[in-house]
Amino acid sequence: MCKKIFIAATGQNCGKTTTSVSLLHLARKKYPRVGFIKPFGPKRMTYLGRSVDVDAALIAHVYDMEDRLELMSPVVLDAYTTRDFLENRKDPQVYLDKIVKAVETLEKECDFLIIEGAGHSGVGSVMGMNNAQLASWLEAPVLMVTGAGVGNVIDVVHLNLALFREFGTEVRMILPNKLVKNKRKKTLKYIEYAFEDTDIKVVGGFNYSPILADPTLKYLAELLELDLHGPKDQGSRIVHNVQLAAPATQRVVDLLQESSLVIVTSSRDEVLVMLSTLYHLPEYKKKIAGLIIVGVAPVADIVQRVIDDSDIPYIRTEATTAEVYTRIREDVAKIGVDDEEKIQLIQRLAESELDFDLIDSIF
Template sequence: MAKKIFIASTGQNSGKTTTSLSLMFLARKKYGRIGFIKPLGPKPSTYNGLAMDKDAALMAGVFGLDGDIEYMSPVVLYPDSTRKVLDGEIRSEVLLDKIRQATAELEKRCDFLVLEGSGHSGVGSVIGMNNAKIAKTMQAPVMIIAGGGIGNTIDSVSLNLALFRQEQVAVKMVLLNKLIPAKRESSLHYLRRAFAGESFRVDGGFNYTPVLANPTLGRISKILGCPLSGDVREVLRIAHHVQLGAASAQRVADLLEDSSLLLVNSSRDELLVMLASLYNLPEYRRKIAGLVIPGLAPVSKITQKILADSNIPYIRTEITNAEAFTRITSDVSKITVDDREKIDLIRTLADTEIDFEAIDALL
């Protein structure tokens, strides 16, 4: 029988996938056969011709699990799935049975199995398949991923615990993620005090890391729905800062930070020309990740030629500067199989920031 753990969280974008990747890397060092399952997949995609959740596709690609893909994402949700369940066209009992069967098959194939939930613990309740019920169906102990604060984190963990207790599912650990390094020990101290009477362990996960949190140019291209032009080989470059090019050209240059993405309106010829020129200077190549050029006004022919000759990566969109800025800054960057820098960093950090032996001993 495989050891298994269900990764839940207090909310979206808490670091479930990062934690799952970490556990997979660490388990692979100790166990011969590792596996992954996303029982309820709200982000449909296609992998090797098979419909499956994006997180399951990521794990299959990173860990070479192609032989298991038919079991890794047993239930994929589409825009009309909720309606079909509520209308009785699809029965939640049937979906839960698919999850049960897929889990049983992977348990035969694996020594260690990571099960990743969706959103906070109540997600899926509308179709009778929240995370607590799924964890019970899979007969899996739970790890809850929470933020690195104190008051809000204690409140959120307590709220999510109630649902697992209602389903009589064992919560074995609360893992604090995206911790501020200077506050790491303090946060852990107070969370452990708050839950001192509980049977689960409270431990620290990853510190907040900009490389993991910030988007690549390829991700920004998808957010805006427009192609990357210029040097498309920079598609995986990470933009650590987003800067509105609204000031004078000199002021914008003075404010450049490491690996900045600049949003420059299509009518700002002088600024576009300056940035294109600076891009080919080594000291500025490090600072300029690329451009987003919003606006309905066409870019002038001479400016367009200078942009093309400089090979600076840029994304042209007709939405407004404000809309582009809002879309980019409100997005949470999701890891894909092509994000090698992020995946390699996770593998490295997992060794120092995740206590796998402590987790393994709880299962």
């Protein structure tokens, strides 16, 4: 019989996909056949010639499941799906039938199946199949991933629990994630207090990790919808800091921190030349992740030659510094198919920070 776990969350960017990657990694050590499905995916990408959800593509790539990709991502939304659904009064049963059929097939093939929801419990309501409904229809008990903290976590969990209870869905576990290491024990203790009169178990997730939280150069280029210039192998480099090259050149250099992405106006020749030159030096290569060159003014020919000769990764845009900086700061990086360093770290941390036997026993 297949064991099913529905991975839900109190909101976006809590760590559902990180949790899925972790549990699948650990489950493969215990179960001979493991599987994954993202019933409906709000973020579409083309992978191996198919339109699939980004999380399904990631899992398929990491765990060599490409041959089951169609089952892993049965319904993928696009920018027009919800409007088309509402305008034409489509029957959600059309989508649900695809999802149920895919789950039934995977259940026959797997001993352990992760079903990953999308966003908070109410996501999908516009199409008549939110996460709470799906978990109920698929008869899958729920693991709810939350962010860190105490009061806010308890509040948002109760908010989401209301919808799960409305549809008779069993929430068995809360997994607070991105915990502050020196506050981990106290945080988990107080959340346990809040749910001690229920059947819901509280199990700690990952501690906060800058490597997991911060974006790669490739991710930022895709976010800005621009090309990343320079060596292709630098696309997976993780950006820990974003710095504005507003002060004098020497001050810009003095302020460099570990793996900084520096936003530089195209007319600041002296900063561009200085950073490109320093990139040749090992101690500065650690500090300079790359450049985003902004502004409508063209980069001087000789400066462009210095940049190209240095092999420093860079992104070029005519947008303003404020536009680029705001876009980056408002985004939260998701793990992508090419983020090998992050994926390997997740798998290592899963073995030390997650109690899989306890989680497995709860489900």
